[in-house]
Amino acid sequence: MLADVSETISRDGGSKVPRGITISRVASEARVSPATVSRVLNGDPRVGEEYRIRVMSAVEMLGYRPNRLARNLRRQRTATIGVLVSDIKNPHFSEAVHALERLAFGRGHQVLVCNTDETPEKERAYLETMIDERVLGVVLSTSNPGEPTITTLIDSGIPVVAFDREVADPRADAVIVDNIRASRMATERLLAAGHTDIAFVSGRTEVETGIERMQGYDLAMRAAGLEPRVVLGGFRAELAHDAVTELLREDPRPTGLVVANNLMTLGTLRALHEAGVRVPDDIGIIAIDDPPWAPFVSPPLTCVAQPVDRMAADAMELLLDRVDGRRDQPRRIVQPLELRVRASCGTGTGAAKT
Amino acid sequence: MLADVSETISRDGGSKVPRGITISRVASEARVSPATVSRVLNGDPRVGEEYRIRVMSAVEMLGYRPNRLARNLRRQRTATIGVLVSDIKNPHFSEAVHALERLAFGRGHQVLVCNTDETPEKERAYLETMIDERVLGVVLSTSNPGEPTITTLIDSGIPVVAFDREVADPRADAVIVDNIRASRMATERLLAAGHTDIAFVSGRTEVETGIERMQGYDLAMRAAGLEPRVVLGGFRAELAHDAVTELLREDPRPTGLVVANNLMTLGTLRALHEAGVRVPDDIGIIAIDDPPWAPFVSPPLTCVAQPVDRMAADAMELLLDRVDGRRDQPRRIVQPLELRVRASCGTGTGAAKT
DNA sequence: ATCCGTCAAGCAACCGATTTCTTGACGCGT
DNA sequence: ACGCGTCAAGAAATCGGTTGCTTGACGGAT
Numbered sequence: 001m002l003a004d005v006s007e008t009i010s011r012d013g014g015s016k017v018p019r020g021i022t023i024s025r026v027a028s029e030a031r032v033s034p035a036t037v038s039r040v041l042n043g044d045p046r047v048g049e050e051y052r053i054r055v056m057s058a059v060e061m062l063g064y065r066p067n068r069l070a071r072n073l074r075r076q077r078t079a080t081i082g083v084l085v086s087d088i089k090n091p092h093f094s095e096a097v098h099a100l101e102r103l104a105f106g107r108g109h110q111v112l113v114c115n116t117d118e119t120p121e122k123e124r125a126y127l128e129t130m131i132d133e134r135v136l137g138v139v140l141s142t143s144n145p146g147e148p149t150i151t152t153l154i155d156s157g158i159p160v161v162a163f164d165r166e167v168a169d170p171r172a173d174a175v176i177v178d179n180i181r182a183s184r185m186a187t188e189r190l191l192a193a194g195h196t197d198i199a200f201v202s203g204r205t206e207v208e209t210g211i212e213r214m215q216g217y218d219l220a221m222r223a224a225g226l227e228p229r230v231v232l233g234g235f236r237a238e239l240a241h242d243a244v245t246e247l248l249r250e251d252p253r254p255t256g257l258v259v260a261n262n263l264m265t266l267g268t269l270r271a272l273h274e275a276g277v278r279v280p281d282d283i284g285i286i287a288i289d290d291p292p293w294a295p296f297v298s299p300p301l302t303c304v305a306q307p308v309d310r311m312a313a314d315a316m317e318l319l320l321d322r323v324d325g326r327r328d329q330p331r332r333i334v335q336p337l338e339l340r341v342r343a344s345c346g347t348g349t350g351a352a353k354t
Numbered sequence: 355m356l357a358d359v360s361e362t363i364s365r366d367g368g369s370k371v372p373r374g375i376t377i378s379r380v381a382s383e384a385r386v387s388p389a390t391v392s393r394v395l396n397g398d399p400r401v402g403e404e405y406r407i408r409v410m411s412a413v414e415m416l417g418y419r420p421n422r423l424a425r426n427l428r429r430q431r432t433a434t435i436g437v438l439v440s441d442i443k444n445p446h447f448s449e450a451v452h453a454l455e456r457l458a459f460g461r462g463h464q465v466l467v468c469n470t471d472e473t474p475e476k477e478r479a480y481l482e483t484m485i486d487e488r489v490l491g492v493v494l495s496t497s498n499p500g501e502p503t504i505t506t507l508i509d510s511g512i513p514v515v516a517f518d519r520e521v522a523d524p525r526a527d528a529v530i531v532d533n534i535r536a537s538r539m540a541t542e543r544l545l546a547a548g549h550t551d552i553a554f555v556s557g558r559t560e561v562e563t564g565i566e567r568m569q570g571y572d573l574a575m576r577a578a579g580l581e582p583r584v585v586l587g588g589f590r591a592e593l594a595h596d597a598v599t600e601l602l603r604e605d606p607r608p609t610g611l612v613v614a615n616n617l618m619t620l621g622t623l624r625a626l627h628e629a630g631v632r633v634p635d636d637i638g639i640i641a642i643d644d645p646p647w648a649p650f651v652s653p654p655l656t657c658v659a660q661p662v663d664r665m666a667a668d669a670m671e672l673l674l675d676r677v678d679g680r681r682d683q684p685r686r687i688v689q690p691l692e693l694r695v696r697a698s699c700g701t702g703t704g705a706a707k708t
Numbered sequence: 709a710t711c712c713g714t715c716a717a718g719c720a721a722c723c724g725a726t727t728t729c730t731t732g733a734c735g736c737g738t
Numbered sequence: 739a740c741g742c743g744t745c746a747a748g749a750a751a752t753c754g755g756t757t758g759c760t761t762g763a764c765g766g767a768t
Binding site: 023024034035037039041042066068069070071073075 | 753754755756757
């Protein structure tokens with residue numbers, strides 16, 4: 001890891017910095033060659049102390065800032081990390097982007113944010129852009145695991161880390177959570193609280209995460225010898241609202257509810273309120289995802305949280321390991337989930353679990 | 355270490371190099387000069403039809419993609435737009451970023467997202483990076499209007515659009531809302547509903563938006579001959595929660611509440627719920643900002659919405675006008691606010707909406 | 709004393725597209 | 739016929755760092 005001088009230039013003294021000072025200008029000022037200036041600036045250890053000082057003071061005095069565009073061309077890569085998500089408005093992703101941005105910044109990198117709105121075409125266009133831009137690496141939550149451009153990306157030597165959703169290309173790294181376990185934990189918690197009629201508000205069953213979360217619920221119910229009861233919410237608030245409204249009209253009304261993501265939870269809460277159903281007295285709820293508003297709604301929401309910050313840290317580490325050539329083999333990290341018990345699930349069997 | 359296969363075959367050999375098809379390769383394939391290829395690709399009209407076709411088919415056949423890094427160096431600028439906000443997790447900004455991203459994408463640009471966490475140092479570092487990267491333009495919501503680097507940015511010919519918060523440099527464009535009016539509208543709505551004891555949960559009074567929103571409330575109250583009643587929430591959920599809890603203990607308990615942003619609204623709702631205060635029966639609430647969860651809490655929240663999408667569109671237009679040299683003089687756009695009446699403010703005047 | 713290895717520093721060839729400046733061809737007016 | 743303007747296309751000079759290769763100096767080994 002080479003020290004980058006651009007980190008240390010933060011003097012605001014002469015805010016009137018004339019642009020267009022090149023490395024050779026610095027070189028002639030310091031009476032050395034451009035090559036030596038370059039080496040000093042990139043922390044090459046083979047430069048004598050005297051020269052280093054001469055160069056640094058010339059840099060300082062001229063207020064020189066290396067032209068990154070030239071560097072990029074020569075190196076055939078940038079210091080930018082591409083982050084591709086389906087919807088940055090979803091708290092899950094905005095937290096992820098926030099964390100990734102912070103980590104990248106700490107290492108002197110920038111973040112190119114790409115929003116796919118869940119459309120494969122846009123995803124592909126962005127991935128192609130990333131190849132064109134020679135980004136340093138990509139963290140992505142794909143809408144299309146089999147997307148061939150992902151393979152092209154890896155072929156061109158750009159490391160890829162799948163976030164949340166795995167990709168087909170086996171060379172990519174991945175940071176995911178055990179979605180099956182997430183909904184199983186939620187369901188089991190309600191079971192332990194004595195509920196026997198627990199329904200599941202499912203996401204999109206075309207998406208991996210959607211399927212898995214349903215499976216986890218299914219598993220838990222069947223293990224308890226109970227019949228699953230699923231309504232479709234398509235990972236969207238409105239749909240979930242309608243589906244739950246419908247559900248509440250059915251005769252044996254469920255006493256427990258597991259909701260597969262934060263958007264649908266909003267719709268669900270609204271439906272419950274409209275129907276005059278009290279939480280947790282009439283019905284216990286556990287949601288997957290732990291959005292910022294979860295502790296603040298009434299009653300505070302019990303959630304199965306994904307450790308987004310941790311996942312982001314893992315993703316960045318996997319990425320930079322590849323970039324720095326510290327690793328060749330793909331890795332797959334599965335992060336544990338955390339059940340955050342608040343009031344919405346009722347007070348079944350104590351709040352022992354963390 | 356990885357891609358050393360790029361050993362150039364500059365010895366005339368000219369065999370098919372799989373990696374890196376350059377413009378001159380296309381040129382020789384099309385039996386024209388690189389200059390002509392470049393012109394065709396950039397839509398220069400002075401190229402004959404026959405040549406255009408030859409070039410395009412060579413491009414097609416070789417699957418040529420221009421090296422953007424080279425283009426960037428030559429042009430001394432990129433196609434990237436910098437977007438700098440204080441907190442991308444705040445729905446207000448994630449909506450803005452989302453909208454900006456979408457607009458940029460439509461015009462073939464990328465978005466570099468910068469999160470300052472409200473720290474001037476990080477903001478400055480990012481602005482310097484943007485200068486180094488020669489971004490096409492910057493949309494920013496500054497934490498420090500007087501930041502000298504903003505001036506440096508403009509000096510280096512990079513257009514700047516202030517978003518939400520104005521900047522000191524008069525050459526920057528701006529897209530803002532009338533914050534004073536926002537809180538005045540909210541307050542007046544409660545006044546019209548017959549409330550006389552309305553309190554205000556204020557944001558940070560060191561920030562422009564914080565001050566203005568307080569002023570608007572103040573104005574409305576005094577105009578009605580009523581005494582203002584302000585508690586400080588510092589734009590944060592927890593602080594607002596504590597402040598409101600305190601407020602509710604006071605003897606003439608207010609019957610109306612105006613909250614200065616979405617985060618504090620969460621804290622406020624929680625405090626109300628804990629105190630067993632019913633909304634809107636015991637107390638009417640109007641919030642500034644219209645976060646996605648507003649229609650879903652109980653009761654649905656009346657909000658003064660900022661037209662974020664519209665603001666983003668304006669910002670992008672202002673920016674691209676500058677980039678394309680269509681305008682020289684700074685412009686300042688003030689967007690109107692929208693009162694979205696839902697249940698939380700009670701049924702004073704006018705009809706309720708979902 | 710000669711040679712070789714080592715190390716520091718410089719030279720110059722890149723990276724690949726853009727763009728200015730030329731050149732050459734053609735047409736038309738005098 | 740000559741000359742000038744117009745237009746299309748090419749040659750070549752950038753843009754500004756980086757880095758492989760070379761040179762020169764110095765010290766130790768032979």
